[in-house]
């Protein structure tokens with residue numbers, strides 16, 4: 025659509041004009057971008073107003089970091105860049121954490137920030153919110169661009185979109201100085217300057233030799249294992265992956281956000297036999313999973329004594345040999361690679377030895393049976409397992425619902441307990457184990473998918489984005505937040521024996537987070553037993569009303585999340601002595 029920002033008034037020279045505001049909006053719309061996660065303010069307030077008037081869905085948050093986490097996860101769910109729009113310096117910096125998070129997690133996202141006058145910034149003359157945002161963003165994202173002239177808006181956005189989604193996806197920064205928005209140009213020339221990005225993330229076909237090498241190694245295995253990462257979930261090659269895993273007969277271990285790519289209840293799922301499969305496998309095929317800290321870098325105690333051969337499928341060639349030798353690297357997009365595997369296997373495939381698959385199912389059944397009675401306890405106040413037993417059944421009854429999960433114990437225990445049944449339904453803290461993703465991800469998940477969201481939050485984790493319950497109520501989203509409230513970080517029982525200050529990890533005892541939701545017109549419930557929790561969550565799922573349940577957890581329950589290098593201060597002191 026042609027935008028008439030202004031009409032030139034000079035007699036005889038009348039022409040349709042457009043401006044930077046409208047060109048940004050038109051460029052986004054031309055590329056199918058219809059939602060922006062933002063916090064309004066100088067200099068982008070009018071851009072937001074005009075974008076809304078032009079039909080773009082503007083979702084206004086209370087803090088840029090949450091808008092950024094929303095944009096990142098929107099990118100993950102849709103394979104299109106999620107857009108976060110912020111004001112200059114402080115707003116930009118608030119959004120930057122989420123941009124770096126998106127880059128680390130390989131989510132396509134574009135952070136667009138307004139910025140102050142280049143001439144003044146470069147001479148450091150003290151402009152309003154003066155900051156060289158481009159320079160600051162560069163090391164923290166996949167690519168960063170600045171547009172100085174209205175006629176370059178089309179190209180600038182095209183570059184940002186391509187950089188965000190092609191190859192390994194990631195975060196891109198786009199700097200738009202305030203002056204740009206007011207620049208006026210001929211409307212027809214403006215429209216011509218826009219670029220519709222064609223084939224933004226082209227398929228990357230693996231070489232036939234790499235496919236053969238990988239399958240040859242896999243064929244030689246006695247105890248093979250497939251590890252599915254969130255890259256595999258992102259690829260949206262769900263049917264091809266399912267066909268491959270089932271045809272191969274190989275047990276699979278889903279990483280946290282790959283849970284549900286094939287159901288956690290699938291007979292080949294080795295999630296509940298994690299230690300066994302890592303230790304005892306002899307060939308490991310990684311599909312969209314990286315050998316980072318979450319997989320103990322592919323070596324050490326958790327990988328046991330059995331010598332391993334690793335096969336890795338990734339779109340990024342530099343991922344290969346990052347931690348250990350990869351004997352069969354397969355570089356390509358996951359859909360193309362797995363399709364090539366399936367074609368090559370069509371002529372016949374021998375399932376792994378029954379001894380191996382039987383050993384895994386025995387271990388899995390043992391672990392599941394050990395956990396089952398814990399999940400059925402009806403203690404009040406609740407322990408983690410009693411509360412999670414309820415939520416496990418909620419997801420079983422609502423497999424279409426999206427589970428958002430963050431916390432320490434709340435995250436570690438929920439990951440194991442709550443089975444997922446469908447792809448991309450579990451959204452969590454990702455590669456950094458970051459706290460604060462909760463409400464941003466819940467809001468974007470509800471908006472982008474139209475499905476109900478269950479956000480299972482530690483009380484500490486929730487605190488990072490808690491104000492967004494107002495956003496949830498304002499947009500009337502079908503989000504049920506369950507806060508595992510144990511009065512503190514890890515546990516609520518720490519005591520400071522030195523002075524009257526509270527211990528560093530404790531919060532106000534008996535806090536009522538449910539009142540926060542009520543303050544904005546949503547439903548708040550205080551649940552002190554699994555039965556009460558069950559009733560409240562079921563009501564929320566049925567009504568679709570914004571709901572926050574304060575689930576009272578015994579402050580002494582659970583254990584410190586010990587896998588991420590937490591050191592007990594006492595033990596540090598003892599070591600120093």
Ligand SMILES: CC(C)(COP(=O)(O)OP(=O)(O)OC[C@H]1O[C@@H](n2cnc3c(N)ncnc32)[C@H](O)[C@@H]1OP(=O)(O)O)[C@@H](O)C(=O)NCCC(=O)NCCSC=O
Pocket residue numbers: 280295296297298299300317318319391392395431432435436439440441442453454456457458585587588
């Ligand atoms: C690195 C990890 C993937 C590895 O965790 P592990 O505890 O080794 O594995 P998990 O998959 O959680 O499984 C733990 C055990 O439960 C078993 N398990 C798993 N699922 C089930 C079910 N459904 N039933 C019964 N038992 C189960 C599994 O086989 C393991 O037992 P065995 O096989 O018997 O060993 C995880 O720690 C992780 O994702 N960490 C991220 C933490 C994080 O980001 N924290 C945020 C910071 S918190 C800030 O303070």
